[in-house]
Amino acid sequence: MSEHVDTICVQGGYQPGNGESRTPPIIQATTFKYTSSEQMSRLFDLSESGYFYTRLQNPTNDTVAAKICEMEGGVAAMLTSSGQAANFFALFNICNEGDHIVASSAIYGGTFNLINVTMRKMGITCTFVNPDCSDEELEAAFQPNTKAVFGESISNPALIVLDFEKFAGAAHRHGVPLIVDNTFPTPINCRPFEYGVDIVTHATTKYMDGHGSCVGGAIVDSGNFDWMAHANKFPGMCTPDDSYHGVTYAKDFGKAAFITKATAQLMRDFGSTPAPINSWIMGMHLESLGVRMQRHCENALKVAQFLQSDPRISWVSFPGLPGDKYHALAEKYMPNGTCGVISFGVPGGREKVASFLDHLKMISIATHVADARSCTLYPAGTTHRQLTEQQLEEAGVGIDLVRLSCGIENADDIIADLKQALDTVFGE
Numbered sequence: 304m305s306e307h308v309d310t311i312c313v314q315g316g317y318q319p320g321n322g323e324s325r326t327p328p329i330i331q332a333t334t335f336k337y338t339s340s341e342q343m344s345r346l347f348d349l350s351e352s353g354y355f356y357t358r359l360q361n362p363t364n365d366t367v368a369a370k371i372c373e374m375e376g377g378v379a380a381m382l383t384s385s386g387q388a389a390n391f392f393a394l395f396n397i398c399n400e401g402d403h404i405v406a407s408s409a410i411y412g413g414t415f416n417l418i419n420v421t422m423r424k425m426g427i428t429c430t431f432v433n434p435d436c437s438d439e440e441l442e443a444a445f446q447p448n449t450k451a452v453f454g455e456s457i458s459n460p461a462l463i464v465l466d467f468e469k470f471a472g473a474a475h476r477h478g479v480p481l482i483v484d485n486t487f488p489t490p491i492n493c494r495p496f497e498y499g500v501d502i503v504t505h506a507t508t509k510y511m512d513g514h515g516s517c518v519g520g521a522i523v524d525s526g527n528f529d530w531m532a533h534a535n536k537f538p539g540m541c542t543p544d545d546s547y548h549g550v551t552y553a554k555d556f557g558k559a560a561f562i563t564k565a566t567a568q569l570m571r572d573f574g575s576t577p578a579p580i581n582s583w584i585m586g587m588h589l590e591s592l593g594v595r596m597q598r599h600c601e602n603a604l605k606v607a608q609f610l611q612s613d614p615r616i617s618w619v620s621f622p623g624l625p626g627d628k629y630h631a632l633a634e635k636y637m638p639n640g641t642c643g644v645i646s647f648g649v650p651g652g653r654e655k656v657a658s659f660l661d662h663l664k665m666i667s668i669a670t671h672v673a674d675a676r677s678c679t680l681y682p683a684g685t686t687h688r689q690l691t692e693q694q695l696e697e698a699g700v701g702i703d704l705v706r707l708s709c710g711i712e713n714a715d716d717i718i719a720d721l722k723q724a725l726d727t728v729f730g731e
């Protein structure tokens with residue numbers, strides 16, 4: 304297969320044989336037939352591979368996971384029913400009650416809540432660090448029971464580019480993996496494994512699907528983290544699993560250990576499986592990801608430049624914009640483009656922000672981002688409304704922040720819509 308990710312997103316994951324369908328088939332089935340109960344027992348023991356029940360694995364889901372795996376340059380991958388499930392599984396696969404996570408404070412509000420509230424109830428604590436913290440501050444966040452470091456390659460909605468090497472260096476010094484949510488740049492623009500990241504997650508709901516049609520998630524493992532070298536920290540990976548007749552994932556499944564454990568244990572017990580039809584649709588949409596990302600990035604740059612030149616806008620944040628605080632990191636880790644999402648400040652308080660959004664005509668107000676159709680959201684009033692003022696500040700989400708997701712329409716139409724709404728609310 305090609306080294307070019309925009310070729311892999313078209314061709315990867317599925318190679319039909321002679322006379323077989325050019326598009327991958329949809330195996331919209333819950334179960335699979337066998338003629339020998341002995342063989343079924345071996346499947347249950349994981350001593351033989353094969354499909355038996357879609358809650359654990361399904362061929363259509365696996366075909367799309369294989370495409371995403373190739374795009375990220377990983378060794379194993381799985382799909383989940385949502386991005387939330389992907390992040391939860393990636394962390395819970397290696398964190399037990401009494402364990403601890405170090406996470407960037409600039410992450411999606413839903414993920415922040417997952418880690419800060421729900422996982423805390425499960426006895427897993429977290430220290431959040433400012434992604435711009437010094438090496439010393441980052442070091443100080445670790446505890447003897449720390450099991451993972453988590454961040455977003457480009458944070459939603461603050462658009463902070465994670466310093467992969469700083470975070471990977473600290474994680475590895477403490478013998479734990481760095482897990483990064485790579486939803487915003489996608490592997491078209493950024494391949495975190497090349498900079499020391501161990502495990503990547505995605506909300507495929509966003510650019511990968513890109514058409515507002517399928518909620519979904521993915522986890523990809525680089526295969527680079529040596530679990531057995533840190534066996535005392537990761538007993539779930541490195542000691543026998545009684546619920547699977549004593550398999551030891553890190554020994555028995557080599558580089559596929561992390562994904563095998565997440566599938567065998569977490570999918571079995573939590574059942575956050577995507578519907579095969581959703582995976583199939585998302586897989587079709589993946590084929591255009593390369594061209595879509597290019598257009599999203601071009602549009603976002605033009606729109607960011609327009610907003611920057613408009614005196615009615617207080618500030619603009621877009622890592623693709625020269626002069627942006629995170630432009631240098633973006634140039635280093637995602638030189639071909641970042642994403643289509645911009646955040647900017649609308650002055651005058653909550654009511655003015657709301658009025659500005661209400662006057663947009665083509666750009667829709669949607670609890671969504673990273674989609675073919677331009678859309679916008681006011682995070683402090685919606686996705687992040689459960690956060691305190693201090694948490695909002697730590698997450699880089701001010702009360703004047705508007706998030707705009709530039710679609711793949713003509714950039715002039717996006718700009719014209721923003722301009723007419725600004726003219727109406729603030730005067731020309």
Ligand SMILES: Cc1ncc(COP(=O)(O)O)c(C=O)c1O
Pocket residue numbers: 385386387388390411413414455459484486487505506507508509518519520
């Ligand atoms: C960066 C990021 N990660 C994860 C999620 C959660 O994904 P989902 O909505 O598919 O559960 C989102 C949703 O917006 C997101 O933006």
